[in-house]
Structures are given as structure tokens and as C-alpha cells.
Amino acid sequence: MIRRTLLAGAALGLGLTLAGTAIAQDKTKACFVYVGPIGDGGWTYQHHQGLLAVEAEFGDKVETAYQENVPEGADAERVLTQMALSGCDIIFTTSFGYMDATNAVAAKFPDVKFEHATGFKREHPNVATYNARFYEGRAVMGTIAGHMTKSNKIGYIGSFPIPEVIQGINSSFIHARKVNPDVTISVVWAYTWFDPAKEADAAKALIEQGVDVILSHTDSTAPLAELAKTPGTIGFGQASDMAAYKPSPRVSSIIDNWAPYYIKRVGAVIDGTWEQADAWEGIAGGEVEIGEITDAVPAEVKAEAEAMRDAIAAGTYHPFTGPLNKQDGTPWLTEGQTASDGDLLGMSFYVEGIEGDIPK
């Protein structure tokens, strides 16, 4: 008897689900794949804010779905296939490591639009890529770091040695050294986007080496929490504002604002005007924002950092402007020359003055 009731219930549930899908047919479904949990307080949190903005903008016209903690690699392909089969019209894959999986699945589902964050492969007409010019934000952070360090040692917690991270290291270092010729940078590779304990350990190791300003390129707030334990050290919010650590150790932040882009692209799918593209906006386009610079930073340093932010926004200053040499001393950019986007997207070298090798 009980079993029969259960079966009837299951059948009823199935019927309801089917009915639900039927009604949802005219809605545009936007799906998101996240590399970490929404609660990371950084990278994935900001992408999810973008999803919420899409819902708020289009209301009943869209339906959204997302999956958290999707490992980069073979698992991602399975998740993407499942999403494409479940009726997603546009799928945002929000980490560099999803690049090959995105292109592989896109080949099988030509009617589904794929948007891959921070990548460069667009092997099929239904794959677009988008990125933000984080290095512009790093230039502002580097300026503050160069002024604020007392030990003349700044630290950088890198995730993986990919061009995006190397741009960040170079940009931070160039601008720190510009205001403080004695500055050196120590890079620690964590080989993870998200592992709070490891990120905290990396910050601790840097502090023990005498570093007093830390920039992080991983997703959680753990490095800031570690800095908070050591007076006299500062850091920056990464990807999200991380306002809980104001006014110090978090003295400013780089905020990724994906909402405008997501609204634009989902809107294009609704209108039927979606086309393959390669978007790379920065401070000027509103995708990279500089979080409030707190009072822990002297007023003149704050003014200098804000002036740089405004110059980058106005297009009068490019963070990679010559003369700049590569690490081995060979010339890269001549006086006044700015780096091309192609150079930046394939960046695999440190600029002159940085010690150490980039892991291959």
C-alpha cells in the first residue's frame, strides 16, 4: 500500500516537472558554471551577483541555473553537457580552466551559446570569450603597495601561472617600483583558486619573510584574515570588495563587476542578436572597479592612486607603457610604446626587476 502511494506520488511529481518544463519553453535559460562556492566572498561570489542582476533585469523572461564547485577538467565537460541537454540557451563558464571543455561541448550543441571567461579559444561560432582588464586595477594597487611598504618587500599570492595572473604580477610590480625604486616582489604559487587554509599559509609564509603588503590572486578572503593577525601589514580585496576587513588590513580592492556584461549578453540572446565576440573591458567599461581606499592610506597616496584610476579610465594612461624590459634585460616596449592586447593575452614572462622563474 505504502509503495503504491509512493509510486503514485513519484508519477505525479514527474508529471508536474514535465508540465513545468513545457511552460518554461518560451523563457530564455541562462546557466552558469562556477569554479568555487558562491560563499567564497570573492571571484565566484561576484559572478553570482551577475546572475542575480540578470534575474532582476529580465524578471519572468529568463530562467537561471548554476552549479558551484565544478572542477576544471573532465568533470566540467560532463556538467556542461548536462546543462546543454537541460535546455540552457546560454552558458557562462566562469574560469580559465574550462576553456577546452567549453569548446568541446560547444561543438556538440551548435544552438547553445557559450561564453567563456578569461580564455582565448573560440573554435566554434557559438563560443564567445570575455574578460576584464584586471591588470588596470593591479596598477592602482601596485602604486598604493609601493608607497605603503616599509620593509620594501611586497608579496603576491599567485594561483596558476597563466597570462592573466602574470599580467597582474607585472603590473603590480611595475607600479610599485615606479613610486619606490627599492621595492622587491616575492611570488608564491598556491596552485589553487580556492583553498582558504593554503591561502592563509601562503600569506603567513610571506609575512614571515618580512613582506608587509600582500596582493592575492586567489578567490577567498583568507589572506586578509591572516594579515589582520599581524599589525602593520596590509592587503587588498580581490575580485570582491571584501569590506569586512576595512579599514585595515584591506586598504582598497579590485572589484569585478560582471553584471553589465551578463545583462547585455543575455539580452542579446533574448533579442536573437547574439554574435560571437571577444570582450575585454577594464576600468573604463565598468567591469573593473576600485573599491574605496580607506583612511589607513595617507591622503596624498590616495589622491595619486585615484588619479591613476581616472587616467586609465580616460584612456590617457596604459599600465604597460614603455620603456620596459623583459626579466632577462631584452627590450620589450620602447619609450612611450604600449603593450598590444596580443602581447598581454599571451604574457609568459616577468618584467625586469622581478626575481625568480615562472613555473612552466
Add this chain to the structure above:
Amino acid sequence: MDLSAINPAVLIASLMVAAVPIMLAAIGELVVEKAGVLNLGVEGMMIMGAVCGLAIAVETQSPVVGFIAAAAGGAALSLIFAFLTQVLLANQVATGLALTLFGLGLSSLIGQGYVGIKPPPTPRLEFGPLTDIPALGTILFHHDPMVYLSILIIAAVWALLKFTRTGLILRAVGENHDAAHALGYKVQRIRLLAILFGGAMAGLGGAYLSLVRVPQWTDGITAGAGWIALAIVVFASWKPWRILLGAYLFGGITVLQLNLQAAGARIPVEYLSMSPYLITILVLVIMSADRGRAALNAPAALGKNFHASR
């Protein structure tokens, strides 16, 4: 490369801190396995402890209450495992894996309201002038109470297993539950208590992450520490003091590789990153080379369910 920049005393002090979570979880799991139960849900119980500890510590503004709540949270989750495997006689491996998945999800749900909130700080123990002894002061007298407590727990478990009647009964249950039953010991009750202890220890370990080491709540904060704790139990061949050794070794290499990078050592980072795992595998191979002794150390009834009818 400037290796002189690495201060050995500071390094040892930070490896002691880095080892605490896995050490606590591993000593709990050791007792569970000594009683003949294989609980693969350590990761889930740790993260439950992490979230319960943080939530209660934030609400009460007391880290001590937080740690107690963490132990209770871990034990509560392990109770589900105990019910399924000891009463319903479910498969221990599958139940343990399910417990991990359940714990990760439930902790994420509970943690929703606590993202980005800082817990009250856990103060260091004050040793007065002892802290100022060069090197030794940094290594021995510069920690929070949990570092010392974790070592005390190892010592207590060792003494309990080796010298007391309780320890003997626990080991008997793990070696041959039929014989223990025939002698009149309540196999399931003893196992239940062992599982609860394991859960409480894993919870404490998790709370050390969320209250001291990181200290905040983020989803997935344990990031695989529970699995390392499980490996350390085998690594230690079910001996308490070797748990301490294994945890320090693992914590030490993790800390050392980050320090070497920060000091600018010209060793490829990939090797440094894999070194903790590499050493774990290496030691496991060395240990199991002596087949007879390794097999002798594993509790004979490990992973087998017991029912009085047989």
C-alpha cells in the same frame, strides 16, 4: 636563493599550527578504526565542526564555547553514521562517503548567514618570560591552547589504549567482535562511543580551521583535510604517536614549500606543491613493504559490521 631568510624556529612554530586540524581528526579516526569501524566521513564531520564552531563562537563571542559546540556538531553528525552502520548495519564505506557529501552540503546551508563574519579571536596562552627564550620560546611557548590540547589528546589516547582496561576492550572489539561479544561486551555500544569520539575530534579539528587558522567561514573550508587525516591513520599504522609524527610531517612540508617559494628557492614549484603527497605515498610504500607487520597492525575487524545473531 636566500635560505637564511627562513627562520627555522618560526617554521617549526607554524608547522605545529598547520598540523593541528589533521592531527585532531586523525586521532579521532584512529580510535574509531581501533574499534573496528571505518568512517570515511571525516571530511564531512570536520566541516560540520568548522561551521558549528564558528556560528556558536560568533553568537556567544566565546571561542571556548565555539570549540565545545564544534565537538558537539561533529559528534551529532557522526551519530547519523553510527545509527546507519551499527543499528541498520549499512555498508560503512558507502555510509561514510555519503556522510562527507551530506556534511559539505549541510555546512554550506548553515554557513549562509556567516560568510565574511570574523569570529572572536582565540588568545595565545601566556607563559610570561618563557615566551622570550630565543628559538625555544617561539617553538614551545607561543601558541594558542588548542595546539597543546591536541598533543595532550594524543598522549591521552595512547595511554588509554596501552595501559587501561577500557583500551583493551576497545581493541578487542576492533580485533574480533565475536570474541568480545562472547565475553559479554556490548560491541555496538562501544563502537557507538568510539564513533562519537571520532566525530567530536574531527569537529574540533574543523573548528581550528574556522576559528584560528583561517579564521572565518567560507564554503568548503576544509578543502580535503579530512582525507589527509584518513591517510595519516594508515600512515601511522594505527599508533597514536605516529599520528603526531605524520601530521607534523605533512603540515611541515606544506608550510616549508610555501616558505621556500617566498624565499625565492629555485626549485620548480610543481615539485614543491606535490611534495607533501609524494612523501605520504613514499612512506605508505615503505610501511607496507614489510607486509606481515603492516597487516598485523590493522584492526582485524576493520570495516566489518557486527550482529549478535551470528
